[in-house]
Amino acid sequence: MKMLDHIEELSWAYWKSQVIFAGVELGVFDLLTERSKSSIETAQELGTNPRATEMLLNALVSLGLLKETNGKYENKAYTSEYLVRGRPLYQGERIHHMHNLWDRWARLQEAVRTGKSVVGDTVTDPKRLEDFMASMHSSGTKKVRLIVKKFSLKSFKNLLDLGGGPGVYSIEFVRANPGLTATVFDLADNIEVAKRCIKEAGLEDRVLTRVGNCLEVGLGHEEYDVVFVSNLVHIYAPETNIGILKKCYEALESGGKVVIHDFLLDSSGAGPLFPALFSLCMLLGTCEGASYGKKDLETWLLKAGFKRPRAVRLDKDSGLVIGEKQ
Template identity: 45%
Template sequence: MNNVNHSSVDYLVQLSCGYWKSCILFAAVEFDIFTLINNGKHTRKDISQSIRSDERATEMLLNALVSLELLTKQADRYDNSQISELYLVKGKPYYQGDFIHHLHNIMENWTMIRETIETGKAVSLKDLPEEVDPHDLRDFITAMHAIASVKTEILCSKICLQEAKTLLDLAGGPGTYAIACAKANPQLRAVVFDLEHVVKLTREFIQAAGVEDRVITQAGNCLEDSFGENAYDAILASNLLHIYNPENNRKILKKCHDALRSGGQVIIHEFVLDETRTHPQFAALFSLNMLIGTQEGASYSESEYRAWLENTGFKDIKRIDLVSNSSLIIGKKIL
């Protein structure tokens, strides 16, 4: 009789039901349970009345959140755990509910993974309307601001902009990084470059940050439009190149080289694969996410980024790993 490795079987079970945990978190965020608890609703009765839900079912959800260490429980009282208090209470500086909501929104795309693998095409894009839904766009840009907000301090500390006077934040979305870089470097002026319907929202984030005098927007398409000639001391391409294929990425980086002054730097911020293309795990999974959700996107390795930079004229290329699954790959324009 063969011995059963129960830990291996349990690993497969945990892997198979992993989406249970995601769905519990998604429901809690949609109900805004963590904010309710922060505001004084601590019992199953109080919470179920606040969200107009079944009390027994609400208790099950709350107990599951305790098991996930997102809540604590003493007798009949529920409280937020430290992580929930910091990141899941609406109105807190690093609130991540908007980003979690975005991941909830794209969950259905992952149910199409088999057909996507069979065809090699993003099935989720097949029936999308030509016009971008304003509500969906605001959800996405707000989500990108949420996840960027927890990375701004470490990113700004790792890039040297003390001598830079101009920064281009390419496809910068909410402009979170441009705003943070401008605040950290008083001499810096920044331009957030993105599509016309995006920069309308970007201006709201710039205004809220009170940096309208030093951070502006420019509408454009990074594949179709020029970024200028010898115009910038630094260009940030954060979470952009994973959307495109290698040919288009070389095209974007060539335009970055043209737009930089001599001595300027391009700063790529991405989830970088190792040379086996299997690790880190998040980058490998994210590559599938790009297959499912974009026309030609993927995660790429350091050697690929280096080759594109070298082919487009960049020198002194270096990599800096951040603490949050992502890395910076920086190249300089040296004439």
């Protein structure tokens, strides 16, 4: 019976996702943070239908995101921390990005039949690109704290942040390491967003930018003592990644390190759950991407010329794999 419940729950689990998407995108959590409100007050302020709003609020209570007392609804403490716009660890953009992936996930069967992405591998719609960068920003602000705790950058002076997106990692790395300068390398449109974020952080003198496509151009010759490659290798096939890592090797001084940060599959390839599902997400959205395991990354590092590859687990889903240039 327990397993039957499990199967049944898997078939409607997407209802839960739609409830959090609606909560975030209608602004429910922004409204219920200062004081509790009835469903009628909530509907009035959101401009939504009162009966339907009550249903949504009750579903959010049952998902553990709101609490209800005497007909009044308010955020739980953690909901206010992560789901109220403007809070330092706000995850709304990340959740909105997950919603944006909805249409492609609905075409999973097609992708499995053909083995091909259902959308090509570049985001061309400017609004979607902006949403994607905002999502990277919210996931980055959370992840970078873990990395700073588990891997010290104190001994480095010059970091290349390859595929650095909005630059969140570089910004936090230089904040935590006064002797460090970073360069965010990315495609032209993304560098525009990174420049904005760096300016907002007031770090234009210590976080620089470089526009380029790392598949087409080199990354320089012995210019950096550390190259950080975060969430880039899952976009590409193993041979492409070995080519990128060879360019990282060339860009590093001897004694320098490359630090790959990504989701890591275990040796079975079937877990943890998020990286296993993320592999399908890459099938849907890229030409050749997938999730990989620590062994894959270590093998590529050795093939690219790096020595002594080692892994540092960050959480159950992700880790760092580090190689040295001797």
